[in-house]
Amino acid sequence: MVVTRRNILGDSNVRDKYIEGVKLLKQDFLRQDWTNTYDIFVIWHYYAMMTPTPPGSDRNAAHRGPSFLPWHRWFLILLEHHLQRVLDDPDFGLPYWDWASDGELPPNQQRTAPIWADDCMGGSGSPVTTGPFRVGQWQVNIESMGFPNPVLVPTNRPLRRALGGDVSNLPTKENVRRAVLRGEPNVVYDVTPWDTNSESFRNELEGWWPDAPGLHNRVHVWVGGDMAPATSPNDPVFFLNHCNVDRIWEDWQHKHGNPPYLPDNSAGTALRGHRLNDRLFAVTRSNLFDPIYRGRVRPADLLDVSARYIYDVF
Amino acid sequence: MIAYSSKQLKAGKPVTAVHAEHDKRPFQSVREVDYKGHKITIYTQYQIKIDGKRFSGHIYVDNRGKVSAHALPNYSFVSAVDLVKKIIDEFPDDFATKKKSYRSNSTTTRRRR
Numbered sequence: 001m002v003v004t005r006r007n008i009l010g011d012s013n014v015r016d017k018y019i020e021g022v023k024l025l026k027q028d029f030l031r032q033d034w035t036n037t038y039d040i041f042v043i044w045h046y047y048a049m050m051t052p053t054p055p056g057s058d059r060n061a062a063h064r065g066p067s068f069l070p071w072h073r074w075f076l077i078l079l080e081h082h083l084q085r086v087l088d089d090p091d092f093g094l095p096y097w098d099w100a101s102d103g104e105l106p107p108n109q110q111r112t113a114p115i116w117a118d119d120c121m122g123g124s125g126s127p128v129t130t131g132p133f134r135v136g137q138w139q140v141n142i143e144s145m146g147f148p149n150p151v152l153v154p155t156n157r158p159l160r161r162a163l164g165g166d167v168s169n170l171p172t173k174e175n176v177r178r179a180v181l182r183g184e185p186n187v188v189y190d191v192t193p194w195d196t197n198s199e200s201f202r203n204e205l206e207g208w209w210p211d212a213p214g215l216h217n218r219v220h221v222w223v224g225g226d227m228a229p230a231t232s233p234n235d236p237v238f239f240l241n242h243c244n245v246d247r248i249w250e251d252w253q254h255k256h257g258n259p260p261y262l263p264d265n266s267a268g269t270a271l272r273g274h275r276l277n278d279r280l281f282a283v284t285r286s287n288l289f290d291p292i293y294r295g296r297v298r299p300a301d302l303l304d305v306s307a308r309y310i311y312d313v314f
Numbered sequence: 315m316i317a318y319s320s321k322q323l324k325a326g327k328p329v330t331a332v333h334a335e336h337d338k339r340p341f342q343s344v345r346e347v348d349y350k351g352h353k354i355t356i357y358t359q360y361q362i363k364i365d366g367k368r369f370s371g372h373i374y375v376d377n378r379g380k381v382s383a384h385a386l387p388n389y390s391f392v393s394a395v396d397l398v399k400k401i402i403d404e405f406p407d408d409f410a411t412k413k414k415s416y417r418s419n420s421t422t423t424r425r426r427r
Contacts, residue, residue, distance in 0.1 A: 031316075031317075033317050033320060033321065034316050034317060034320050035316070035319065035320040035323065035324075040316055043315070043316065043319045043329075046331065047315060047331050049384060049387055050331035050384065051331065056341075056342075056344070058343070058374040058376070058382075063387060141323070142323060144385065145328075145385075145405060145408050146371075146385040146386075146401045146404055146405030146408050147364060147367075147369060147371070147385075147401060147402075147405055147408040147409060148367060148368060148369055148370045148371070148408075149369075149370045149371050150371055150384045150385045151328040151329065151330045151331075152319070152323070152328060152329035152330075152331070153323075153328045153329070154323040154324075154326055154327075166389075193346070195376075196374075196376045196382075196390075197376055197377040197378075207388070208376070208390070212380065212390045213388060213389065213390070216388075217388040217389075220388035221388055221389060228386055228388070228389070228404055229385060229386065229387070229404070230384060230385075230387050232387075232388075283315050283316060284315060284316050286316075289316070
């Protein structure tokens with residue numbers, strides 16, 4: 001079944017179901033000896049971040065390299081699957097947050113845009129005290145330490161955000177337009193050195209080039225709080241940000257006639273985990289968590305998702 | 315990986331990804347650039363202590379000279395000083411005089427419904 005992914009601000013039914021769904025996943029247990037299903041995504045993201053590819057590299061299994069976009073596309077597909085399951089709604093499509101629209105507002109209005117209203121994601125604070133993820137309504141169970149090294153530790157505290165604390169404004173529509181059209185007609189998905197130094201679409205959308213923090217990274221930094229460390233899926237806004245990133249990638253693919261994913265498998269083994277036919281980093285191969293791919297999926301499998309979902313608009 | 319992490323967290327223990335064990339010697343960031351037919355390799359190693367205790371997080375340097383670390387994966391800084399200041403700001407519990415102990419969370423694992 002093909003589902004439609006919509007702007008969370010344009011459909012109150014989708015918005016409310018998303019909020020209900022992520023809360024249900026916090027109480028959902030696929031196996032007796034596993035943490036709740038929502039927190040599996042937090043753990044998976046952390047492990048991917050802590051897996052350098054190759055060892056000693058700046059590039060990790062899901063960031064700072066070519067696999068950034070397909071790995072997160074898989075991540076979203078599985079979250080969407082589990083939301084459909086707990087909501088008992090196979091038509092449910094993950095919503096996105098079109099943050100570039102908010103980026104058109106004056107900085108002081110961006111922090112009070114409709115996405116942060118009481119009936120949507122709630123607002124800023126340490127802890128967050130408004131909206132559906134306020135104190136008592138949402139619990140962070142796992143966090144990453146900052147010092148002396150970023151190990152994962154259990155905790156039991158409310159959500160934290162610091163909207164506009166580290167950068168005053170979100171990316172703009174012009175920032176997105178430039179990334180999507182850069183290099184036209186010779187657009188390129190990614191290039192050597194395949195990391196944060198690459199002058200490529202992937203690296204611009206991830207937010208390391210030409211100015212950091214840009215696009216995706218800038219949204220993490222602008223939201224701050226629990227969106228800052230490697231455990232950033234702790235904030236449900238994480239998935240709305242990445243759904244928008246995925247939408248921009250889909251737009252780029254569509255506009256330019258599906259340019260090739262790079263690197264292909266003729267690239268050296270130093271790029272293992274990022275090449276077209278390499279398996280992406282899995283947290284488990286259990287079909288309880290991943291009944292779609294069973295933990296075995298390649299970037300090549302994720303380039304055409306039209307049989308699975310579409311976006312309402314680009 | 316999930317079962318191990320769940321068990322550790324339920325027991326109130328940290329989960330250490332292999333890489334996050336961050337070995338005893340300081341991490342070395344390597345930049346490689348080709349320029350006019352020449353291969354340039356630049357090795358950078360930071361040794362950072364905060365209140366006398368070694369910071370063992372890996373610090374990466376990109377070709378623009380900006381530094382970043384795993385603890386704040388979406389950030390980059392013009393100076394390692396700024397990076398460390400931000401880590402102190404973002405993780406105040408890790409620098410508290412009396413360290414908080416990890417708390418086991420009763421909702422972390424539960425019977426399958």
